[in-house]
Amino acid sequence: MKPWLMPIALAALFVCTECIGEAGVADDDEYEEVVVRRKKKKKRPAASAETVIVPATTVVAVPVVVTTVSEDSEDEEVKPAEPPPPPEPPAAEAAEPRRLVRYFCKAWKDNDCERMWWAMSPKYRKKVSLKKFEKLFESDAELNGGLLDENVIETAKTKDGNEGVKVELVFKFPKAQHRFVMAVAERQSGGAFRLVDSPFIPKDLDDL
Secondary structure, rough: OOOOHHHHHHHHHHHHHHHHHHHHHHHHHOOOOOOOOOOOOOOOOOOOOOOOOOOOOOOOOOOOOOOOOOOOOOOOOOOOOOOOOHHHHHHHHOHHHHHHHHHHHHHHOOOOHHHHHEOOHHHHHOOHHHHHHHHHHHHHHHHHEEEEEEEEEEEEEOOOEEEEEEEEEEEEOOOOOOOEEEEEEEOOOOOOOOOOOOOOOOHHHHHH
């Protein structure tokens, strides 16, 4: 280097040093430290290959009511329930006077006055109501305890041409005398027999 350039180089170096110093001071004053904190995310445990999480599902069974409406249901009228048939004697029991008397005595021992009443002829039932008929046998039972047994003795024609069945009636009270009476059966239009008023039927004590 030439000797005359040395002073110029030193002067230039000094100026650059000052500029750099001032710039560093300015930079130090303007610098702000910015700290950014990041929240760490929680790590979820990894599901193992053998563990399978399945959401629970609730199944609710709802009954389904299916109503079938017939097209003709509106046109059909609701019919009232028919009453049961009356307890008339079976055809086999009503075909023979002897068997009809035994049928009647069986109902008598069972205290079934309704069956007994229907074993009587229509004319008798028209004249004597079921309530009055029951009263006849209730009053009779107060005297002898009711029917215990019967013995059919014989059958014979009556003066009216009906079928008569002579019967011995045995009652529950030991002191009650046996009653020997004639039961009378009348043939109806259909061929079946029905009992008519006779000594076989207890008498109405109010009429004596």
